[in-house]
Amino acid sequence: MKKALEILNLNVWFGEEPNRVDAVKSVSFAIKQGDSFGLVGESGSGKSTVLRAITGLVPNWSGDILVDQKQLGAKRDRAFYKTVQMVFQDPYASLHPRHTVDRVLSETLQLHGFGDIDTKIPKLLDDVGLSAAFRFRYPHQLSGGQRQRVAIARALAPEPEILLLDEPTSALDVSVQAEILNLLCDLRAEHNLTYVMVSHDLAVVGHMCDEVAVMQHGAVVEMMTVDKMRQQQADHPYSKHLLESSARYRA
Template identity: 60%
Template sequence: MSDLHGKSGTGAPVLIADALGVDFGPFRAVDGVSFEVRPGESLGLVGESGSGKSTILRAIAGLAPISSGAVRFEGKPLGKRREKAFYRHVQMVFQDPYGSLHPRQTVDQILSEPLAIHRIADGERRIRQALDEVGLGSGFRFRYPHQLSGGQRQRVAIARALITEPELLLLDEPTSALDASVQAEILNLLEEIRQHRRLSSILVSHDLAVITHLCERLIVMQSGREVETLTSRQLVAGEVTKPYTRELMAASEGFRRKEPVPA
């Protein structure tokens, strides 16, 4: 990893969540969570299943209702419905690479769809560039999802997210459905892309090692609430203040993170 850690995050926030609340009937899934993401920064949301971390991503993407508080993207408040332009600038990569791609579409069709929706020209160049960027190349262009491995499918999903040249990526457990060896490849790919494009991202994971590999800062979540906010370096050094965070660290066997090597 480069010395990007600690050097991104300057400038006005790309996204601000202010006392965000999400209700599903009487159930309070997210309870007053506030944070911001700055240009080029990767923020992690970590916690057990049911902690509300994925619901936060879905609320930002317009897939879950915002019941209270507010979310602003590039200074503009997000309403109940997202405008089409929003999805050009904010893209999401889902957990399951098997379910997130249309089984009857080729990779070419999958990548062409967002270009058609947003009326983006120069599709030929963008498709070739997106496939090259995720390490697949044009030889995969006319294959169907069932002809790809799990890691290759997730690379296609990442290429689809990148092809509109977004400012913010929402990553919902993007490696948890993959084999351990493939997980490392996808994590390294995401970090390379973030550095190259200076992308902002929000990464959801239950795995502290994944979070500290990709994120400068993280929010520890429990029962829909923020427990504490830390830098990755603070977490690695054990500079935590809340018992729940210590419990997560103890439960994350093999938790390690290498310090970035200065460029």
């Protein structure tokens, strides 16, 4: 099966010498179409910065990023955003407080050249488990889980092949997290989506992903399958520490 996304020797840095900070160091991985890949590590390990580099949200990076086997340049064009969309951690911050759900989805559909918007919006809402009654509500009229469903609907609107998921449930109540994760699993199967998921929660990654890269201080220290992770079979000391900490937390 073809590679949906390939990262080769990705470096990301902030500032200039002598104050330069290297946030991502020589990160490489590849994801086949339809797979779900996890980036795990503590806060500050560089995992979210990898997603921001893919989407063009960081100014200084080097290496190769290939989407659908085509190399990305310095700028991201509209074709890129039809293929790759991102779901952010905080659904309240990522939705305009004065825009209704209808406007959020309409503007995204129009931007990507879709017609028949009145038909597409109810379908998008249905895809994420919301009724048409939510169409003209504002973000402050929605719960955290409902806001994240709208954010997912917005990401689905351009009919992308790849979703980048940056801690998509960490800002939500525990009772809602499982609902959103199950929704994402269903959407991946239904639309044959490829996922890159960032999380500090190994249980979430274990539920969602096929393969995992463990990051520490900006570098990937270990790659492992989720089966290996579940069996606590890490090789690198930091990966072992993460797994042991997660097991103690769940206990």
